Amino acid sequence: MPSKPNSAARSASAWFFGYGKRLGCTMVAAGVAAGVAAGFLGAAPAAAQQPAAAQQPAPAQQRPIAAILLERLCAETLRPNEEDRLFGLISLTVRATIKYYGGVFSPDLIDDAVQDSLDAITGACRQLAATDEAHRLGRAVELARDATLKRMQDRKAGYNIRQTDKATAADLSQELSAPEIDAWLDALPARQRVLALLLYAAGQTPQEMAVAAGLPVPALAAASHRVKADLLKFFRAEADSAPPPPIPEGPAMAYREAGPTLAALLNPGGAAPAAGRIPATVRITGISGDVYAGWSLLATIRGLPADRNLELGEPILVEPDRPGHRRMIVAGLEEISDPHDASRRFLLKAFAIDADKDGAGLRDGFHLGAATVDNLEARQTLRNPNLAAIETARCLWHDYGTAADPGFCR
Numbered sequence: 001m002p003s004k005p006n007s008a009a010r011s012a013s014a015w016f017f018g019y020g021k022r023l024g025c026t027m028v029a030a031g032v033a034a035g036v037a038a039g040f041l042g043a044a045p046a047a048a049q050q051p052a053a054a055q056q057p058a059p060a061q062q063r064p065i066a067a068i069l070l071e072r073l074c075a076e077t078l079r080p081n082e083e084d085r086l087f088g089l090i091s092l093t094v095r096a097t098i099k100y101y102g103g104v105f106s107p108d109l110i111d112d113a114v115q116d117s118l119d120a121i122t123g124a125c126r127q128l129a130a131t132d133e134a135h136r137l138g139r140a141v142e143l144a145r146d147a148t149l150k151r152m153q154d155r156k157a158g159y160n161i162r163q164t165d166k167a168t169a170a171d172l173s174q175e176l177s178a179p180e181i182d183a184w185l186d187a188l189p190a191r192q193r194v195l196a197l198l199l200y201a202a203g204q205t206p207q208e209m210a211v212a213a214g215l216p217v218p219a220l221a222a223a224s225h226r227v228k229a230d231l232l233k234f235f236r237a238e239a240d241s242a243p244p245p246p247i248p249e250g251p252a253m254a255y256r257e258a259g260p261t262l263a264a265l266l267n268p269g270g271a272a273p274a275a276g277r278i279p280a281t282v283r284i285t286g287i288s289g290d291v292y293a294g295w296s297l298l299a300t301i302r303g304l305p306a307d308r309n310l311e312l313g314e315p316i317l318v319e320p321d322r323p324g325h326r327r328m329i330v331a332g333l334e335e336i337s338d339p340h341d342a343s344r345r346f347l348l349k350a351f352a353i354d355a356d357k358d359g360a361g362l363r364d365g366f367h368l369g370a371a372t373v374d375n376l377e378a379r380q381t382l383r384n385p386n387l388a389a390i391e392t393a394r395c396l397w398h399d400y401g402t403a404a405d406p407g408f409c410r
Contacts, residue, residue, distance in 0.1 A: 067133055070140060074125035079407035081391045088177030090114055090144070095175070097145050103152040106159040107167050110175045113151045117144035164235065172235050178388035184234045185295060188227070190336040193295055194287075194347045195220070196227045201288040204362055212285075212298060212362055214337050214345050259308030262299065262333065263316045266368035280304040284318060284348070284367075286360025292326055292352035294389030297366070299333065299346040306339040310346055315382055318350070319369035325360050326352040329373055329396065331382055351393045353378070355403035375399055381409055 069086045072078045078086065094113045098105060120143040121128075128136050151157070164172070173181055185193055191213065198209040199220075210217045265282040280303035287296055297318075304310060315331045332349035352359070360366070373379055377399040381392060387408065397403035 063133075064137070067137060070121075070128065070136065073122070074129060079405065080394055081387075081406040081408040084178050084388065084391060085408065088179065090117060091175060091177050093141075094144065094148050097148040098152065101149065101152065103148075104159045104161050106161060106163045107171050107175050108163055109151060109157070109159040112157070113148040116147040116151055120144060120147040164232065172231055176235070178390055180234075182294060182389050184231060187234075188230060190334045190347055191215075192223065192227055192230070193334075194298065194336050194345075195223045197287050197291060197295060199224050199227060201291050203288065208362055212287075212345075214341060214343065259304065259310050261311045261313045262330065263313065263368060263371040265301065265310075266316075266318070267371065283365060285362050286325075286364045286366075287362065289359035289361050292328070292359045293393035294351075295347050295349055296352075297328060297330065297348035297350045297360075298362075299348055301344045301346065302342065304344050310335070310344075315373045315379075316371055317353075317369035317373055318366040320360060321365040321367060324357055325364060326354040326357045327369060328352055328360075328366065329378065329382065351382075351389070351396050353396045353400045353402070355394075355397035384409070 065085065066089060069078065069082055069089075072082060073086065091110070091114060094110060094117060095105075097103075098109065098113065103109065121140055124139075124143055128139060131139055152159075176184070185196065188196060194213055195209075195215075198204065198212060204212070206217050206220050210220055213223075215223070260280065262282070265280055266284070280301055282299055282301045284297055284299045287298060299310075301310065310333060312330065312333050315329050317327060317329055319327050328350040330348050330350045333346045334349075335344065336347050337343070337345040373382070378396055381387070381395040381399055384392070384395075387395065391406070391408060394403065394406035395409035398405050398409060
């Protein structure tokens, strides 16, 4: 999640959320063998087993995505979402190589192996172009596998499993793809999720973070440790080929009536509250100027009764109070506070629609722009389940005409 679209800068917070991986047209997937490659790269095993002379070029829409990405890699025409997909493929398959051959599951080894694999593939683009498609992916796999094995055998590198324990959450997330980072964040309890965002991306003081999360300052240290420990569990579970940790159980569900919609609270001209009710007030702020995709806004509400929920209904558009900042589409919400708190806090899933403006931090507020998203392309993007959070944001930039097509939006 670069501070500016198409920026080559790689901040720790950008890597932490998997949104800052800029490939510079130098990435392709790797694996441990042709069979594994078929699984990771999307190649059809039956087609791979046919004699080369019997194979016909598949229609463009039926070709494996990795085959298309490999062509665009060598032609230096990869678009941003395509770069992210390619990073995910190579990260997954390099890790598979290390696991298959019993290597040390070290972040540094993974990083170096990925870069070596990319160098090997890009250096062989001319030879790959001369290879028929059925064998091209297998050859790319072999190059990446050999580069990874060479790294694993480098005794001078000093790779050690203890590097994982010493690594920060930002370090570990460099080795995970954007969908994996999304999955990890979504699996965190809501309050831990907002703390993860605040701790690793917001750049605020402990007091500011504590106020935003509704926690005492001393609790932040323990919360930081829990967030890191949870990411370590996710990272190690992947390393051991175990399933990812289950979504932690939340508190027992308490019955609460449907409440006002977020759009209604933001609309000062809406209907008056029922007799005897204190009108609820809401303030929406950013989390960090670097966070503009996924769980990226906070809503603090006063006057919402404990027996009432906050509803979203449908995506809404919010606009920044200060000019020059990004407009956001809010597409989801989850409470991070106790319903009985005087100020109830909700983490909002929101996506920027402006590619060329600044993001918003804790001091930056938003107001209602539109209670209904009337951009049909944007509604399609929001309904696309195959997009990672950063991919959704890039597609929305394109939908609203502020950026070029990043690929994979439809």
